Amino acid sequence: MTTSPLPAIKAGCATCSMHQLCLPMGLSDNDMARLDQVIGRRRRIASGERLYQMDAPFKSLYAIRFGHFKTSQINAAGGQQITGFQMAGELLGMDAISSERHQCDAVALEDSEVCEIPFDTLEGLFGEMPNLLRHFHRMMSGEITREQNVMLLLGNMRAEQRFAVFLTNLAARYAARGYSSTQFELRMSREDIGNYLGLTIESVSRLLSRFKTLGLLAVTKRAITLREPARLQALAAGTEQCSPLV
């Protein structure tokens, strides 16, 4: 008996650590196998590379297997806005279904891997797999909710609260994936954070320094340690504030 040296074994959703969060969530083994057949090749995207580009024709959704991405929009005058940071188990490209063109750029923040899911093939499954369809709707709906929360952040909160929301949101998402919610690496630059939060890079830097001085967190380069998650959550919720200078 020899183990096959060939790449014939295409590990599917069942063996993917994200299948509890990702598109196949809640599917039977049988359904999951059918979904596997639909999922196209995996693609590796090196850090800084683009997965897809704004205005490019929409063919596929992408499920992140591992790694991190950012999505950003550009307006006529060249102003850019990062609309989200995505991590393993999340789906990219749903905003393109409407116009059949991508509405944003998706760029890998580190070496990453995605499953390509040709959308018209996926649509073919919906008629036969109501559970899949239901979860797909949940994911789209969740994306709408997530964006509404960002609108609340950008429209209503001061810099300090925005940053606290950003950190606690990351913490919660890492917790949901079984990682530490108090120690993690920022995958994005300060500039990306600032852009996402509607702040300048300088403001982000000052906020980090202030939170550090207040003992809320420790930061070394991009490594974050949340020292007082509860107070940070209070800041994020808006039930507490910290003075500009202490």
Added chain:
Amino acid sequence: MTTSPLPAIKAGCATCSMHQLCLPMGLSDNDMARLDQVIGRRRRIASGERLYQMDAPFKSLYAIRFGHFKTSQINAAGGQQITGFQMAGELLGMDAISSERHQCDAVALEDSEVCEIPFDTLEGLFGEMPNLLRHFHRMMSGEITREQNVMLLLGNMRAEQRFAVFLTNLAARYAARGYSSTQFELRMSREDIGNYLGLTIESVSRLLSRFKTLGLLAVTKRAITLREPARLQALAAGTEQCSPLV
């Protein structure tokens, strides 16, 4: 021969002026009739009344037959953010599918009427009416795109540009419905506009005054006339600016 005095005739999608924009877009007569059967009662919502409330269990989507709504989110500290203004032909409640609870309040801005669409019944149709499903996905995806554009607005634009985007967006949507794109009534208060745009009511008022002084528009109470739509679009696109004081 007498005409029926009874309300037996339930006018369906086919006779609704919004069927080219709304959920039944592109359906065959036959499919549209089936959709009609699924659509529950119509509901009239008086100006200022709430169609649904945050955290309420999600049962139905609502298609606006006529009138205008606003949707808003509230955070822990009581901060409110209006996440959108909706008009005839648009769908309300898609953000609730994920959690099965409404994620925002929906309030009528004038006397309005909606079609109630029980979601689980609608789901039953998806398996048999792929065209309906496809258009539903387009509508959800379009909502995501719309919100990304608001994020761009809130995160990246100065007050002047935000307001120009707001006005040109309304103009385009009225045009799509066959109404004038240069003369329309604002259905929402200055306060609502400010909240939506991440500005104070005073700032909105000042912007209106400035645009008026610059000859970009005329405004009487809530009646708007765009006098220079092209320049307004240039402001919205960010390819032009107008000085703070002229």
Added chain:
DNA sequence: CGCGGAATTGAAAATACTCAAAATTAGTGG
């Protein structure tokens, strides 16, 4: 060791906010 991008820090400036008051509009009842 030195170069270059990223991040931090400081000081000045600007945009939008807050507070306050006046003006306009809408709603209500006589």
Added chain:
DNA sequence: CCACTAATTTTGAGTATTTTCAATTCCGCG
């Protein structure tokens, strides 16, 4: 239809948060 009150909107003046501009500092990498 008018008068009265409440709510909304406008306008002004001063303030505050965040930005801009500028100068360092830090760190990875050749």
